[in-house]
Every structure is written in C-alpha cells, then in structure tokens.
Amino acid sequence: MTCHTEAARLDTLRKLDLLDTPPSEAFDRITRMAAQVFGLPIAAVSLTDSDRQWFKSRVGIEHWTIPRLRAPCATVADTAGFLVIPDLLDDPHFRDSHLARNGVRFYAGAPLTTRDGHALGAMCVLGTTPRQITQSERDALTDLAAMAMSQIELQHAMGRIDPISGLPNRNQYIDDMGDLEKDRPAGEARLAVLVHLANPEQLANAARVMGSSYVDRLVTEAVRSFRAEFGAAARMYHVAATQFIVVMAPELSLDDCRVRIERWLQSGDAWSTSRFVTSPAAGIAPFAVGRTDALDVLRTAQGAVHDAYAAGAPVAVYSPAEDAAWRRRFTLLTEFGNALAAHDQLRLVYQPRIDLANGACVGAEALLRWTHPELGGISPGEFMPIVEQTSMARPATAWIVDAALRQLRAWQDADIALTLSVNVAAPNLLEPDFALQIVTRLQAHGVTPDRLELEITESAAMGNQAAADRTLAALHAAGVRIAIDDFGTGYSSLAYLQSIPAHVVKIDQGFVRGIEADARKRALVAAMASLSHDLGYRVVAEGVETAEAAALVRAAGCDEAQGWLYARALEPAQFALWYREAAAH
Structure with missing residues (x-):
C-alpha cells in the first residue's frame, strides 16, 4: 500500500x-x-x-x-x-x-x-x-x-437522503445505477437528465443578497414541481447544491424527454419564486444499462448542461463530438505542463517585420510551436487559448520570454540588431510582479529593454483595467516596448486606447488579407492607421501576402508589414540566413 x-x-x-x-x-x-x-x-x-x-x-x-x-x-x-x-x-x-x-x-x-x-x-x-x-x-x-x-x-452522517430536498443523494445514485443492471436487460437504452437550477454566477450573486435560505427554497420548489410533472416516470437524486440528476423510465424516448423537460423549464414562472434571477438548464445523457458507469453518466450529463448554457438554450443532449473536443482540451492542458518541463517539445520560430519605407527588417515576432511525441504538431491557436485560461499562463509566458531573450542575445552577439515581439496573455497583466520579472530576465540575458516588445490584445488590456494599467505603466517606465495586437477585433474604448502607454498598433490580418479587392478594408485600414498615428503609435499591418497588399497598406499609412510576402515563421538558423540575405539586397 x-x-x-x-x-x-x-x-x-x-x-x-x-x-x-x-x-x-x-x-x-x-x-x-x-x-x-x-x-x-x-x-x-x-x-x-x-x-x-x-x-x-x-x-x-x-x-x-x-x-x-x-x-x-x-x-x-x-x-x-x-x-x-x-x-x-x-x-x-x-x-x-x-x-x-x-x-x-x-x-x-x-x-x-x-x-x-x-x-x-x-x-x-x-x-x-x-x-x-x-x-x-x-x-x-x-x-x-x-x-x-x-x-x-x-x-454515518453521509446518509442516503438529502435533508433539504428529501431526495436520495449522490451515494445512493451510484449504488442504484450499479443495481440497475441486475433488474434491467443489459444494454437497455435509458436517459439521464441533469438539471442545474442556476449557473454558478447567478447562484453566488443571489445567495450573497438573499442568504442560504434562497438556495433551500429554490431546490424545494423545483423538486416539488418536477415530481408533479413526471411522477413515477423519473427517479430523482440530489447530487449537488442546486443540481439533481433524474433517471427516466425506459419507455420515454429522447424526443419526448426533451419536449417535456423544455416544457417544465419554461413553466418556471409558475413554480419558481426565483425565476427573475436564475436560468435553469438541463442536459440529457443517453446511456446503456450495464455498459456505462454511473459517474460517467453524470459526467456526460454535466457536459450537456454546459453545452446548453453555452448555446443559451434550456436543454442540450450529450454530444460525443463535443465531449471528444473537451477531452482533447483537457489532454492538451495536461500535456502542455509536461512539455514545459520536457525541454524538447516546445520551440520558438520567428516571422520578420519589415519597414515599408525602406524594406529593411526591423523586427520579428516570436511564435510558439509545440511538437508532441504522440500527438504531433499542435497549433498554438488550439492550445494557447486553453493555457491562457489556467494557472499555466504564467510559466508558459516565462518560458517564451526566456527563450526569446536567449535568442535575441545570440542574434545581438551575431550583429543582428532588431526588436523582438512576444505575445503576452491576459492573466500576465494581473500578476503584481510581472513587470519586475520581465526586467529581471532582461538583465539576466544582457538585453536592453528597448529590444523587447510585448504584444497585448485590446481585450486583455481592458479585462481588468486598473491592474493592467499598473503593469503596463511599470513596463513602460522600464523601457520595454508595448504593442497592441489584433487591433480592430477587440472591444476598443477610444478613451482607454489613448491612455495605454503603447508604442505600436498591429492591425489584425483579417483587415489586410483580401484588401486588394475590398475597398471597405482599404478604408478601414486607412482609418485605423490615421487614428493610431494621431495617438502616437507606429502601425504594423499583419497578414501581408502580396506585393499589391504591401503597396496598399503603405498607401493607407502603415509603417511596417508582416506576412508571407516576406517570409513565413522561420527557425532561428533560417531566420539568420534570411536576415543576412535580405540585408544584402
């Protein structure tokens, strides 16, 4: 043991x-x-x-x-x-x-x-x-x-009946599901329905104002109403504070179950005194008797409820495709933590940034790549949004910054002088010591602050304005350059944008690709460039893929460009070779 x-x-x-x-x-x-x-x-x-x-x-x-x-x-x-x-x-x-x-x-x-x-x-x-x-x-x-x-x-106090609802609890549900295969034919198709009486935010807000008795009343009203609607056709279990799972009778079809659950939820005005502050939702999980574990039925039903809330619908049915996607997200999150420690899965590649006035390479953007030993290459567009929502955002950014500064110092020693841009996640701006950590790493690698540019999105900067302001101000004071990434795609507040201590605005590639045949995109790029210049920013156009597009964004007022016209993201040795060849021409 x-x-x-x-x-x-x-x-x-x-x-x-x-x-x-x-x-x-x-x-x-x-x-x-x-x-x-x-x-x-x-x-x-x-x-x-x-x-x-x-x-x-x-x-x-x-x-x-x-x-x-x-x-x-x-x-x-x-x-x-x-x-x-x-x-x-x-x-x-x-x-x-x-x-x-x-x-x-x-x-x-x-x-x-x-x-x-x-x-x-x-x-x-x-x-x-x-x-x-x-x-x-x-x-x-x-x-x-x-x-x-x-x-x-x-x-023991972990009895089988919840004292508030009077329903059997989670332990009884697990035992009863195990016993179900003894009484019913193996493989019999059944339905389980998980009901959430409120989403977590609604529950927290209401309980904060009205106290714990609010939750008790919410539960008792729902149970009484559900029993009146379904009677003996459903076996109910209280599995969490405001959640109960129901095992439906075998004769109830999926379509009928969905219709009746929706009807019951929509009748909430008649049975719930909390109808104005909560949004109940339900998830339906089909399962086969004797072939699906009780906790797995509960898990898939939970997934269906979350799908319902995400879609703004009262009811959702378990989707194997959605479940597989969430399982992959969880796998990626777990494996990314291992990748940070592995030292052979993650690497940075670099895409040049070109001065449109003279054609010189003045900078590069560091882009993270992940090659998993079993899953193969994984797109950062798939794994980074997941990582940024977790506690791994801090170690991920630390890894990227260290790797970027190490490369920047190597290029500096090889007489390749440029500014290197690194993407920063929204949670990084909430770290009270983020600016200090950046300065410490710059000093450790012997790189001057003006050679590092941190890219933030508009949405990240505005997510927690007070904390972001403090972090950005500290970085600016230390001499680190700030770029506003994906400009035009966030929920920009012009009053706030004029106060960000940034140096660069990067116009999102969605406004640049196809600009050759789209007068509206040309007008938008010109307007964004003009506004950015008025606010004192240098303007970079992302996603430039043709010479005509480069000419158009230059005519619209952009100072720099980045995209496949010049180079795709390059490995460090490839970038050094490309840089010297570009400089020679």
Whole structure:
C-alpha cells in the first residue's frame, strides 16, 4: 500500500467518525452472530488506525485496542483481501504478534471495504486452537463484513437522503445505477437528465443578497414541481447544491424527454419564486444499462448542461463530438505542463517585420510551436487559448520570454540588431510582479529593454483595467516596448486606447488579407492607421501576402508589414540566413 493510499484510507476512516465511539448493539449483534456461526470464542469488528487496532465491537476480548504492528487485521486493511491463518504459531510473521502471545492460534478476517475501495479493517473471528476454514464459512464471514459496512454507512452522517430536498443523494445514485443492471436487460437504452437550477454566477450573486435560505427554497420548489410533472416516470437524486440528476423510465424516448423537460423549464414562472434571477438548464445523457458507469453518466450529463448554457438554450443532449473536443482540451492542458518541463517539445520560430519605407527588417515576432511525441504538431491557436485560461499562463509566458531573450542575445552577439515581439496573455497583466520579472530576465540575458516588445490584445488590456494599467505603466517606465495586437477585433474604448502607454498598433490580418479587392478594408485600414498615428503609435499591418497588399497598406499609412510576402515563421538558423540575405539586397 502506497503512502498516498494509506493517507486516503486513514482520512476516510476518520471522516466516518467511528474511532473511540461508544458500543453499539447494532454492531454487537453482527459480532455475536459471527462467533456463533464459527463456534469460536472471539469475534470483532476491528478498525485499523495509524498505530493500533480499535474494536468497534468485540466478543471474548476484554480490551478495546491492540497494537497495529503484526496484527492480522492490519494485514487485511493493507491488502483489502480475505486473510486466514490456520495457526499463528506456525506463521513466521505472526508468531510473535500480540495475539499469539495471548493464546490466539486461529484467525480469519474479511475486509471492511468502502465503495471507494478503502479497507477500514476487518470483520474477524479468532480461536485458541488451530483450525481450517470451509468455503461456506468464508462466504458467511464475507457476508457478515458486508453487513457491518452497511451498518457503518447507515450510522454515518453521509446518509442516503438529502435533508433539504428529501431526495436520495449522490451515494445512493451510484449504488442504484450499479443495481440497475441486475433488474434491467443489459444494454437497455435509458436517459439521464441533469438539471442545474442556476449557473454558478447567478447562484453566488443571489445567495450573497438573499442568504442560504434562497438556495433551500429554490431546490424545494423545483423538486416539488418536477415530481408533479413526471411522477413515477423519473427517479430523482440530489447530487449537488442546486443540481439533481433524474433517471427516466425506459419507455420515454429522447424526443419526448426533451419536449417535456423544455416544457417544465419554461413553466418556471409558475413554480419558481426565483425565476427573475436564475436560468435553469438541463442536459440529457443517453446511456446503456450495464455498459456505462454511473459517474460517467453524470459526467456526460454535466457536459450537456454546459453545452446548453453555452448555446443559451434550456436543454442540450450529450454530444460525443463535443465531449471528444473537451477531452482533447483537457489532454492538451495536461500535456502542455509536461512539455514545459520536457525541454524538447516546445520551440520558438520567428516571422520578420519589415519597414515599408525602406524594406529593411526591423523586427520579428516570436511564435510558439509545440511538437508532441504522440500527438504531433499542435497549433498554438488550439492550445494557447486553453493555457491562457489556467494557472499555466504564467510559466508558459516565462518560458517564451526566456527563450526569446536567449535568442535575441545570440542574434545581438551575431550583429543582428532588431526588436523582438512576444505575445503576452491576459492573466500576465494581473500578476503584481510581472513587470519586475520581465526586467529581471532582461538583465539576466544582457538585453536592453528597448529590444523587447510585448504584444497585448485590446481585450486583455481592458479585462481588468486598473491592474493592467499598473503593469503596463511599470513596463513602460522600464523601457520595454508595448504593442497592441489584433487591433480592430477587440472591444476598443477610444478613451482607454489613448491612455495605454503603447508604442505600436498591429492591425489584425483579417483587415489586410483580401484588401486588394475590398475597398471597405482599404478604408478601414486607412482609418485605423490615421487614428493610431494621431495617438502616437507606429502601425504594423499583419497578414501581408502580396506585393499589391504591401503597396496598399503603405498607401493607407502603415509603417511596417508582416506576412508571407516576406517570409513565413522561420527557425532561428533560417531566420539568420534570411536576415543576412535580405540585408544584402
């Protein structure tokens, strides 16, 4: 048993609140029955603590506890398996145990196992003379252990009925789903419906104003109404504060289920006093009896609810395609953390930036590339939006900045003088020490601040304006250049844009590609360039792919251009070669 598993087992044992509790007749009946079935003088419900065996119930034993060391019940807890010792004195491991020294010769124990697989101890019988055990006795002791565990769960506060809704809880749902395959044909098509009575933000806001009684009232109203609508055709379980899952009757079709759920949700005006502050939604998860795990049904139904909220719809049906997409996102997020530590999956490539006045390369943008050993090349457009929404945004940006500055210093030493642009995620602007970290890295690599340009989007800069202002002001004061990336695609506030301490505006490629045949794009680019110049910014046009487009963006007032006309993103050695050839011409 690993330390992690042992810690989890002990945590489960303590949560059950059984240790050092008074005797219980409910347990004593089981213990007496065990002694009678085996015709032995000693029986116990033995719980394995960190350093002792404690008896919740015992027959033929005077004390309540013995040391865990070399105790057979501890072995049962460690292995979660049935243990028989015909003669303790013949067993080299147990012959010096506390039990053997006190005259015990025979031992048999069945594990007391929780539904999570943690063995809490043993239902055990002991004798003072050696003996064997028959298969029927083994089965009987296993059944008695199961009875003891049922009693443990029954007496514990983790009961099976939610006190607010009166519905069976999540534990009962899991057990009932397991029992369903015993009563219904294997593979029978069924439907589970998960109902969210409010989204998290609505719930937090309403509870903050109206208190916890608001949630109680919301739940009781919904349960009463749902029962009135569906009656015996649905088995309901309360699985979270404002969520319940419903297993529908087998005869209900998917179409009928969806129609009835939508009708019930739309009738919320009649049954919910919270109808103006909450938006309930439901997810339908089809499943096959005996072939789909209870928790997986719950997971897929949760996914369907999230799809409903995302679509602004009251009901959504589980989509395997959406589920696969979310699983891939989760896989990418997990694997990206490994990639940061692997040192051979991530790399930077560099796309030149050209001065439209003289054709010289004056800068480059560092672009992240990821080649996974099994998944292959993964587009940054797929993984970066996921990474930027998590705590990995900070280490990802740190990796990129370090790699970019390392390359910038190498080029600097090779007499390649340019400004290098690095994209910054929105969460980076909220880091109180972000500017300090950038300055520290510049100093470590021996690069002057004016050679580094950090690209931020309009939306990132405006997401938390006060925090972003402080970070951008600190970066500007340190001499780091700031560029506003993807200009024209965010929710620009002109009053705010004029206050950003930026140096460069990069017009999004969506306004540049196809500009040759689109007068509206030409007008928009010219207007954005004029506005940016008025605000004191230098203007870069992204996505320039033809000579005609380059001429048009130059005529519109753009100062620089970037795109496939000049070069695609290049590996460092390729970039150095391209730079020298371009400089020579």
